[in-house]
Amino acid sequence: xxxxxxxxxxxxxxxxxxxxxxxxxxxxxxxxxxxxxxxxxxxxxxxxxxxxxxxxxxxxxxxxxxxxxxxxxxxxxxxxxxxxxxxxxxxxxxxxxxxxxxxxxxxxxxxxxxxxxxxxxxxxxxxxxxxxxxxxxxxxxxxxxxxxxxxxxxxxxxxxxxxxxxxxxxxxxxxxxxxxxxxxxxxxxxxxxxxxxxxxxxxxxxxxxxxxxxxxxxxxxxxxxxxxxxxxxxxxxxxxxxxxxxxxxxxxxxxxxxxxxxxxxxxxxxxxxxxxxxxxxxxxxxxxxxxxxxxxxxxxxxxxxxxxxxxxxxxxxxxxxxxxxxxxxxxxxxx
Numbered sequence: 596x597x598x599x600x601x602x603x604x605x606x607x608x609x610x611x612x613x614x615x616x617x618x619x620x621x622x623x624x625x626x627x628x629x630x631x632x633x634x635x636x637x638x639x640x641x642x643x644x645x646x647x648x649x650x651x652x653x654x655x656x657x658x659x660x661x662x663x664x665x666x667x668x669x670x671x672x673x674x675x676x677x678x679x680x681x682x683x684x685x686x687x688x689x690x691x692x693x694x695x696x697x698x699x700x701x702x703x704x705x706x707x708x709x710x711x712x713x714x715x716x717x718x719x720x721x722x723x724x725x726x727x728x729x730x731x732x733x734x735x736x737x738x739x740x741x742x743x744x745x746x747x748x749x750x751x752x753x754x755x756x757x758x759x760x761x762x763x764x765x766x767x768x769x770x771x772x773x774x775x776x777x778x779x780x781x782x783x784x785x786x787x788x789x790x791x792x793x794x795x796x797x798x799x800x801x802x803x804x805x806x807x808x809x810x811x812x813x814x815x816x817x818x819x820x821x822x823x824x825x826x827x828x829x830x831x832x833x834x835x836x837x838x839x840x841x842x843x844x845x846x847x848x849x850x851x852x853x854x855x856x857x858x859x860x861x862x863x864x865x866x867x868x869x870x871x872x873x874x875x876x877x878x879x880x881x882x883x884x885x886x887x888x889x890x891x892x893x894x895x896x897x898x899x900x901x902x903x904x905x906x907x908x909x910x911x912x913x914x915x916x917x918x919x920x921x922x923x924x925x926x927x928x929x930x
Contacts, residue, residue: 597779603772603858616764620757626877628756634869635763636825640842641849641861642770643817646777648847649856651810652790654709656843657698657716660723661691661815663838665822667727670739670832675732680751684823688816694719695815699808717840724838739832751827759828766824767862770817774858777813786810787856852898854905863907868895 603609620628640662647653668690669683678686698719702712728736746754753759777783785806788796797803826832836842849868854860871894875887902909 596776600776600779603775613764613768617761620760625756628760630870630873632756632760632763632828633873634866635760635767636821636828637846637849637865637869638767638862639763639770639821640818641846641853641865642767642774642858643814643821644843644846645774645850645855645857645861646786646817647810647814649850649861650774650777650783650786650790651807652709652786653702653807653810654713654847655698655716655811655814656713656840656847657695657719657723658814658818658843658846659720659838659840660694661818662822662825662842663723663727663834664691664694665819666826666837667733667739667832667834669823670741670826671733673741674739679749680823680827681749684751684820687823688819691815691819692812695811696808699811700804703804703807720838720840720843724834724840727834727838734832734834736834738834741827741830741832744827744830751823753827756828759824762824763828766821770821771858771862773813773817774861778858782806782809790856848895852895852906854907857905857907860905860907863910864905867906 619631623631640658644655644658647655665684665687668687669680672678672683672686673680698716701707701715705711707715727733733739744752744755744758746752746758753762777786785796785801788799788801789803789806793803822837826837849864850861851864852868853862853864868891872887872891875891879887879890898906
């Protein structure tokens with residue numbers, strides 16, 4: 596592990612943000628607290644997808660399959676078999692890992708191109724949706740209603756919005772730090788090598804199958820865990836929300852706008868776009884049907900045109916150009 600990872604862990608900025616964020620449940624009205632929780636959910640999901648989509652360059656649309664497995668299966672195990680959701684979380688994560696490994700193996704075995712891989716993963720996501728909607732054990736098209744959250748932590752209950760906020764904050768931080776760790780570990784170098792030129796990576800001896808499987812499995816396990824926590828917060832396992840490819844498209848959008856392949860880019864995209872979308876819908880949804888979607892789309896298009904590499908590189912350039920930045924920059928040593 597490179598020293599940069601430990602610098603991030605010891606960064607006063609990181610701990611300062613966490614300290615400032617901790618009391619938010621006591622300061623925000625329920626509506627805005629919900630927006631913050633939803634933003635943290637998408638920070639975690641976008642960061643988990645970034646491992647396979649940003650670092651490895653495998654644009655997967657199967658993320659809804661892993662989210663839905665974590666949400667729908669853990670809920671069904673609790674309601675139909677009485678299995679504790681903590682155990683259900685582990686079972687769902689293990690099944691998601693196996694599905695992810697299978698998808699990565701298919702990609703490697705048949706040498707799928709980028710477009711073919713996108714279509715294959717979309718097909719897996721659609722098949723997952725059909726399985727959920729057609730199987731009564733998983734709730735079918737009607738979904739599943741979880742018991743009321745009474746705050747019993749051992750029963751995977753967090754005590755409503757306040758507890759859910761801290762759980763989602765923890766998961767968001769973990770997913771971002773996993774990105775930081777991978778980027779500063781040998782796995783990150785191998786993934787970026789595969790992304791830039793898979794044939795060249797194979798030629799120099801990189802085990803492409805191993806690292807593709809590793810990226811897909813890590814990404815799927817994180818998404819499944821977040822899906823289980825998300826459905827506990829929602830208290831209703833809605834297949835049209837949790838297993839739909841639409842949720843994956845939103846995740847890809849947030850990661851792309853924030854900055855693909857970077858540790859903090861997907862988190863930045865989610866933190867900016869999720870509140871924007873929710874506030875526009877709340878303020879303009881009743882004024883003119885579709886107006887909030889139109890404005891949201893205009894903002895996204897403008898961001899992509901202005902900074903195709905994402906918002907994070909733009910913010911980094913602006914930070915370096917701030918007054919006094921040159922004075923604090925270390926002097927360049929001539930060779």
